[in-house]
């Protein structure tokens with residue numbers, strides 16, 4: 329798994345890549361940020377650091393869902409369509425702004441299926457998987473990692489906001505560029521320094537949710553946006569509905 333976290337106040341960032349058997353790689357990424365002078369630890373070194381930080385390893389089997397196993401098996405079949413199987417991967421991203429205007433981002437992923445051993449994706453790379461700078465805002469990305477890295481998608485969106493674009497226009501402009509320039513699809517969540525936000529994607533779907541003024545906004549498909557009070561959403565969650 330790969331993960332990155334970034335603090336927009338001082339541009340501190342921490343990331344891990346190619347880690348296995350760690351339940352929450354984002355916590356390890358945060359420790360890289362807070363406890364080391366480095367920004368990215370990978371593979372064996374990341375595991376040694378996890379041990380030093382007393383982060384327990386969980387058996388790999390426990391982190392594999394039946395659905396993922398099935399998808400992996402199907403993807404190995406000769407007539408499989410890799411695009412189809414990359415469709416709802418479990419990348420999780422977050423951006424946030426506090427009452428003092430501090431922004432942050434975090435992204436964590438199992439990455440593309442059937443990648444080569446040792447492949448480091450966009451998620452662990454600062455500016456690609458995420459970027460946060462109090463001067464402009466924060467963004468977290470998902471999608472085809474190699475395309476995201478080619479256009480340095482997260483930083484590109486912040487650049488567009490620096491030039492005066494809203495989060496929505498900045499996100500769409502950068503995603504369009506990635507599609508036309510390198511043929512890659514993806515999705516992003518963005519917040520600017522004024523607290524305006526956007527969830528935009530060029531893929532068929534991306535699950536997203538935002539909390540703003542005690543309201544929860546959420547959707548999956550293009551153009552879909554539902555809103556309900558956070559209290560109501562939490563009550564529904566508690567009832568297990």
Ligand SMILES: NC(=O)C[C@H](N)C(=O)O
Pocket residue numbers: 417418419437438439440449450451469470471472473474476
């Ligand atoms: N769905 C994803 O976000 C995958 C991730 N960007 C990767 O290429 O590893």
